[in-house]
Amino acid sequence: MGAVIGGGVWVNHSGFGLDHPEPMSVEMPEQLFSSAIDPDALEAPDFATLEKDLTSQAADSRLGTFVGVARDVESGEVVWEQNQGTAVRPASATKILTAAVALYELGREDTITTKVVEGEQPGTVVIKAGGDVTLSEEMLDDLATQLEGQDIGTVLIDTSIWPDEGFASTWDPVDVDAGYIADVEPAMIEAARIGGSEGDLPRSHTPALDVAQALADRVGADTVDEGSAPDKTVLASVESDTLDQRLARMMKDSDNVMAEGIAKEVAASKDLATDSASTSKMTLEILKDKGFDLSGVSIVDNSGLSFDNLITPRLLDDILTRAATEPELSSLLTSLPIAHGTGTLEDRYDGLSGAGWVRAKTGTLTDTSALAGVVTSESGRVFTFAFVSNGSAIVPAREALDEMASILRDF
Incomplete structure (x- = not known):
């Protein structure tokens, strides 16, 4: 994450006035920590x-x-x-x-499934959020493709898997627009970033509804809202990256939304x-x-x-x-x-x-x-x-x- 200065005022990396060279290219070894120490060495290092x-x-x-x-x-x-x-x-x-x-x-190898199920009313589908805070535009395209042929007028989203608050009392609301955090909900497009998929971009104030709206736009639905997913036919689904891959992305960008989302995923898996x-x-x-x-x-x-x-x-x-x-x-x-x-x-x-x-x-x-x-x-x-x-x-x-x-x- 960037540097948070004072009560939510932030400093962008470019504001430090540093002139950085091009980053070096690093080729990863197959085994990160194969020992280079002589196993027959008798003396402990000084x-x-x-x-x-x-x-x-x-x-x-x-x-x-x-x-x-x-x-x-x-x-x-x-x-x-x-x-x-x-x-x-x-x-x-x-x-x-x-x-x-x-x-x-x-x-x-853990992954998260986001499902779209048939709604109670004709012409309604419900996104059953599973905890994936990094849904991509391509994944939404995939869901829309799977829904082709359906006459859909309403898209609802069910966020009940994480029923508790998503914005901690110790966070500053100004950090949403600064790009450091958002209300952490169990379905988000690229961790609620606005205008891109990485970095400290401003975050949305309505992450889950954004997912429903994005799918509605793709399938031609007029109505978007929150709702409960009934136990009905699964019409479409997408799978997240593995936990390994998500942790690498979280660490790379030091993404606060992903960290909080992963912790909530663990809690939900334990019914906490x-x-x-x-x-x-x-x-x-x-x-x-x-x-x-x-x-x-x-x-x-x-x-x-x-x-x-x-x-x-x-x-x-x-x-x-x-x-x-x-x-x-x-x-x-x-x-x-x-x-x-x-x-x-x-x-x-x-x-x-x-x-x-x-x-x-x-x-x-x-x-x-x-x-x-x-x-x-x-x-x-x-x-x-x-x-x-x-x-x-x-x-x-x-x-x-x-x-x-x-x-x-x-x-």
């Missing part, structure tokens, strides 16, 4: 110099109030930490928690309440059940848009380490943007050794910058890390964070 370099970088004034941790995945050793158990504002690094819970509960307060509570309960240390952690949403979220670097790093060692969570790592290559890291790391090697989730709010991910060092070791800066200016803090992750690459 992390003392690495720890010294990271400690020196952590003292950089650009980082404000700074907490963090870095871990060697091979040995499980924490090679550096600074108040890793202190909970701070994490911004969009919160999405790491959301992704982990979704993979645990839904599985990487789908408001943000309830889904964030669910997220922490699932992580606790999986054995994670949640000391000091509290969240009120699943996207990180709220200023009230508090997460420790230790928890972020624990999840990333599990993802580096457990197949169940492995796609969390492959979903992360690549330094100077993709997504929210595309325009960063120019001239730094971490370019092309660091994969990380960013986080940006007023006075808040976060970076949490994984990097393979020059010596072949894999490090996970979680760095969070509060009380700092965004651009200088980002530069310092990128330099810190590059220290791990240089080891």
Whole structure:
């Protein structure tokens, strides 16, 4: 997401006055973390110099109030930490928690079906929303094609799968028009963006009705409204991308709507309440059940848009380490943007050794910058890390964070 400054006033990336080079092209290996370490090596590596370099970088004034941790995945050793158990504002690094819970509960091949069923009245069809917040124009075309030959005058949409509020009390309504969030409903066209399919475009204030209207326009119906889907014949249906694919897109754009939608999907699958307060509570309960240390952690949403979220670097790093060692969570790592290559890291790391090697989730709010991910060092070791800066200016803090992750690459 972009930088939210103050009560919903926002800064576009272009407003920072930075001149970025073209992003590098990165060819992904078949296996992201095949070990490059000699299994017969008897001596453990000496992390003392690495720890010294990271400690020196952590003292950089650009980082404000700074907490963090870095871990060697091979040995499980924490090679550096600074108040890793202190909970701070994490911004969009919160999405790491959301992704982990979704993979645990839904599985990487999970998809969402959006159905159109026959209505109670002649000439009426009802869209049975299933939780897909990224319906595309092509998917709507597909539904319309499947409905050819039907005499349709009314299109209704049933959003009852998520019966609870879709806009958290801790979000600022101005962020809808700024492009960061929308009322999260279980059927949305490209996460309710207006005028495009990615980036921080203004969002619609009536996402589900927009879906009904878009289908009505395609089939020539005159009336659009909300309604209940009866247990009648399914006339058309479309399937979402897999969870793996959706997580990659969510991380690439740091899409708050997708993060909240995925959390609601998990909640609905467990017959739990789908408001943000309830889904964030669910997220922490699932992580606790999986054995994670949640000391000091509290969240009120699943996207990180709220200023009230508090997460420790230790928890972020624990999840990333599990993802580096457990197949169940492995796609969390492959979903992360690549330094100077993709997504929210595309325009960063120019001239730094971490370019092309660091994969990380960013986080940006007023006075808040976060970076949490994984990097393979020059010596072949894999490090996970979680760095969070509060009380700092965004651009200088980002530069310092990128330099810190590059220290791990240089080891």
